[in-house]
Amino acid sequence: MEAAMGTIALGAGLAVSIGGVGVGIGMGIAGGRAFEAIARQPEVGGDVRTLLFITLAFLETVIIYGLLIAFMLVGNIG
Amino acid sequence: MEAAMGTIALGAGLAVSIGGVGVGIGMGIAGGRAFEAIARQPEVGGDVRTLLFITLAFLETVIIYGLLIAFMLVGNIG
Amino acid sequence: MEAAMGTIALGAGLAVSIGGVGVGIGMGIAGGRAFEAIARQPEVGGDVRTLLFITLAFLETVIIYGLLIAFMLVGNIG
Amino acid sequence: MEAAMGTIALGAGLAVSIGGVGVGIGMGIAGGRAFEAIARQPEVGGDVRTLLFITLAFLETVIIYGLLIAFMLVGNIG
Amino acid sequence: MEAAMGTIALGAGLAVSIGGVGVGIGMGIAGGRAFEAIARQPEVGGDVRTLLFITLAFLETVIIYGLLIAFMLVGNIG
Amino acid sequence: MEAAMGTIALGAGLAVSIGGVGVGIGMGIAGGRAFEAIARQPEVGGDVRTLLFITLAFLETVIIYGLLIAFMLVGNIG
Amino acid sequence: MEAAMGTIALGAGLAVSIGGVGVGIGMGIAGGRAFEAIARQPEVGGDVRTLLFITLAFLETVIIYGLLIAFMLVGNIG
Amino acid sequence: MEAAMGTIALGAGLAVSIGGVGVGIGMGIAGGRAFEAIARQPEVGGDVRTLLFITLAFLETVIIYGLLIAFMLVGNIG
Amino acid sequence: MEAAMGTIALGAGLAVSIGGVGVGIGMGIAGGRAFEAIARQPEVGGDVRTLLFITLAFLETVIIYGLLIAFMLVGNIG
Amino acid sequence: MEAAMGTIALGAGLAVSIGGVGVGIGMGIAGGRAFEAIARQPEVGGDVRTLLFITLAFLETVIIYGLLIAFMLVGNIG
Amino acid sequence: MEAAMGTIALGAGLAVSIGGVGVGIGMGIAGGRAFEAIARQPEVGGDVRTLLFITLAFLETVIIYGLLIAFMLVGNIG
Amino acid sequence: MEAAMGTIALGAGLAVSIGGVGVGIGMGIAGGRAFEAIARQPEVGGDVRTLLFITLAFLETVIIYGLLIAFMLVGNIG
Amino acid sequence: MEAAMGTIALGAGLAVSIGGVGVGIGMGIAGGRAFEAIARQPEVGGDVRTLLFITLAFLETVIIYGLLIAFMLVGNIG
Amino acid sequence: MEAAMGTIALGAGLAVSIGGVGVGIGMGIAGGRAFEAIARQPEVGGDVRTLLFITLAFLETVIIYGLLIAFMLVGNIG
Numbered sequence A, B, C, D, E, F, G, H, I, J, K, L, M, N: 001m002e003a004a005m006g007t008i009a010l011g012a013g014l015a016v017s018i019g020g021v022g023v024g025i026g027m028g029i030a031g032g033r034a035f036e037a038i039a040r041q042p043e044v045g046g047d048v049r050t051l052l053f054i055t056l057a058f059l060e061t062v063i064i065y066g067l068l069i070a071f072m073l074v075g076n077i078g
Helices: A002-040 A042-074 B002-040 B042-074 C002-040 C042-074 D002-040 D042-074 E002-040 E042-074 F002-040 F042-074 G002-040 G042-074 H002-040 H042-074 I002-040 I042-074 J002-040 J042-074 K002-040 K042-074 L002-040 L042-074 M002-040 M042-074 N002-040 N042-074
Strands: none
Touching: A002 A042, A002 B002, A002 F002, A002 F042, A042 B002, A042 B042, A042 F042, B002 B042, B002 C002, B042 C002, B042 C042, C002 C042, C002 D002, C042 D002, C042 D042, D002 D042, D002 E002, D042 E002, D042 E042, E002 E042, E002 G002, E042 G002, E042 G042, F002 F042, F002 H002, F002 H042, F042 H042, G002 G042, G002 I002, G042 I002, G042 I042, H002 H042, H002 J002, H002 J042, H042 J042, I002 I042, I002 K002, I042 K002, I042 K042, J002 J042, J002 L002, J002 L042, J042 L042, K002 K042, K002 M002, K042 M002, K042 M042, L002 L042, L002 N002, L002 N042, L042 N042, M002 M042, M002 N002, M042 N002, M042 N042, N002 N042
16 A cells, blocks of 8 residues: 555546646636626626536536545545 | 555546546537627527536536546545 | 556546547537527527537547446456 | 556557547537538538538547457457 | 567557547548538539548548558457 | 655645646636726626636636645645 | 567557548548638639549558558567 | 655646646736737726736736645755 | 567657658648639639649658658568 | 755756746737737837736746746755 | 667657658648738749748758658668 | 766756747747737837837746756756 | 667757757748738738748758757767 | 766757747747738838847747757767
């Protein structure tokens, strides 16, 4: 068990961070397009805001799963 | 079994995170385009919202499969 | 058999996740373009919805094959 | 034979997933452009639908070949 | 011969999948542009369809060559 | 435990930094689009500002999770 | 000779597949632009078709060379 | 402890630099879009300037976290 | 000499394929632009055709050099 | 300590250079957009110049942090 | 000398092929733009043709240098 | 000390070159946009020239830091 | 000295080829834009031609430096 | 010292070539935009030419620094 700890830590670090590349870009695109939509058509602001929150929540799940696996892996160290 | 644990953890970490790059970008594109569509044609808001949820659900499955394999791999550690 | 388990797990993790990069981006593009098409021409909504589901289903198969191989590989661990 | 199993599994995992990056993006582009074409010119819907299915089928073959090799490789494990 | 089997399998897996990245994207671009061309100028539908099939066939050869080498390599395993 | 410390540190370093690639680009896109939206439609400034803060907060969580795992890993060194 | 077989197979696999990334994208671009050209100016259809075949043939040579080297390498295995 | 120092240093170096790729591009996009917004609508200059500072501050946190982990790792060397 | 054969084969495989990525994309761009040029200005068809052949020939040399080195390397195997 | 010096130097070199990829592109985008803004609306030149300096200063901090860690690592060599 | 032959061959293979990625894309862009220029302004055809040949010749030198080094390296094998 | 020299040299080489990728692209973008701005609005030439020099100077610092670390590392060789 | 020859050759091969990726793309962009400029404004042909040669010469220096280092490294083999 | 020579050569090769990727693309962008600017506004030709030379000179410094480090490293071989 001792010998494998370093690689387990590496796995935990990658689990929580690689997905963040896509999630970060995705949140930026979603948010940015929402601002544009509101600026172009202010009266749909409520609809867009609701959908933006739902999209961000879905995006959050992607990184949360990575965090979950990272926690489970970290629990095996030490 | 002991010796392979580190690499199994690495596999689990990669399983849950690499797919997240594409899923994150995909959710951002889908969400962002949905806001644009609603802003341009507010009366199709209901249709677009339904399709957005379906698209997000399909995207969610991609990352869930990765999570599933990661769970199965983590179950082999410790 | 014992010694190879780590690498088998790595193969399973990669099998289910690398394809997800393309599938995630592809689902996002397909979904996003579908919203645009509906917003521009609401009366083709039914046609586009049907084709979107078929495209998403084809995309789903790509990741399912990866999941299938990952299952077969995981079955060889432990 | 025992010693090589891990690498064979890695090969199977990569065979079924790397191609999925391109196939996923390609299906998304093809599908998305088809929705646009139908929205711009609804009366060519039938033609476009047929061609979309053929394009998706060709794309499917790319990933199927990867799956085929992955099956053949998995058959050598265990 | 035994010792090299893992690497042969890796070569087979990469042979059939790396090319798929380009072939997948290429098929998607070719197909998508064909839909656009038909939507813009429906009367050239026949010409475009024929050329699309020829382009897809050329693209298919690229992945078939990879499959061929993969088969030859797999034949050396086991 | 001693031997694995270097790899644990590598995992901590990657955990906090890889996700930053996506988060940085995402924050830049979201912020930049917000400025554009305000310049195009100054009266939606309040709405956009609120949504921008929410988007930035979501993006911040992505990197915070990475920081969290990095802290947990660093705690195992020394 | 025995020991090097795995690496020879890897070389064969890469020889036939890496070039396919560019050839696949290139065939897709060439084909797609040809459809566009025919749709915009149907009377140059014959010229474009001839040039498309020549371009595809040149692209085919790129992958054929890779296949040729792969065959020569495979001939050294087993 | 001695043996791992090199890898710890590598982790510290990567922690502070990989995130900088995204943060640098993000700051450039945010700043550049702010200049555009001010040039297009000079009277929203105050609003945009405030939001730009907030966005830059959020971006700064991303790299500061990396610096923090790098400091903690460097503290374990020597 | 025996021990190095695998790496020589790897060099041969990479020599003939990496350049193909650029050559493939380049041929596709050159060809595609030629079709566009002919469609926009049919009377320069002859000029463009001649220049396209020259450009394709120059592109072909790039991959031929790779093939040449690959042949010379393969000649050292076996 | 002696044995790890090479890797420490590698860490120092990467710390100061990887972030430079993003910072360099970011400075170029920010500067380039500032020139555009001034050319389009010369009377906001003062505002844009001030904001450009602030953005460049923020970007400079990103690379300075990398330099700082690199100095601390170099101090451990020799 | 014997032991290093494989790596020398790898160096030769990379020398002649990596540069080809850029040269191939560059030749494609240069050629493609030349066709466009001739189609837009047929009377500058002579000028553009001369400059295209000069640009292609400069591009050819890039790959020739790689070929030259590859020849010199191959001369050290066998 | 002797054993680590190669890796120190590798660190020096990477320190001075990786950042150059971003700095080179950034200088090209900044310069190119400056030419455009001057061509569009010749009377702001003086302002743009001053800002271009400042931007180029900031970009130069990025690569100078890399050069500095490279010098310090090279000083440890030999 | 004998043992390091392979790696020296690898360094020579990379020195002459990696830079070629950027130089090739850069020459293509510079040349392509020059053709466009001449087509749009034929009377500046002389100016553009002179500047194109200067730009190509600067680009050539980049690859020549790589060739120079490659020669110096090759001189140490054999 | 003998043992490290290969890696020193690798460092020299990378020092002079990696930066060339960015410098090459940057020179191409700067030059190309300069041609455009001159074609659009021929009377600013002198200003643009001067600035282009300054930008190219700054870009040249980036690759010269890499060459400098490469020389210093090569001086340690043999």
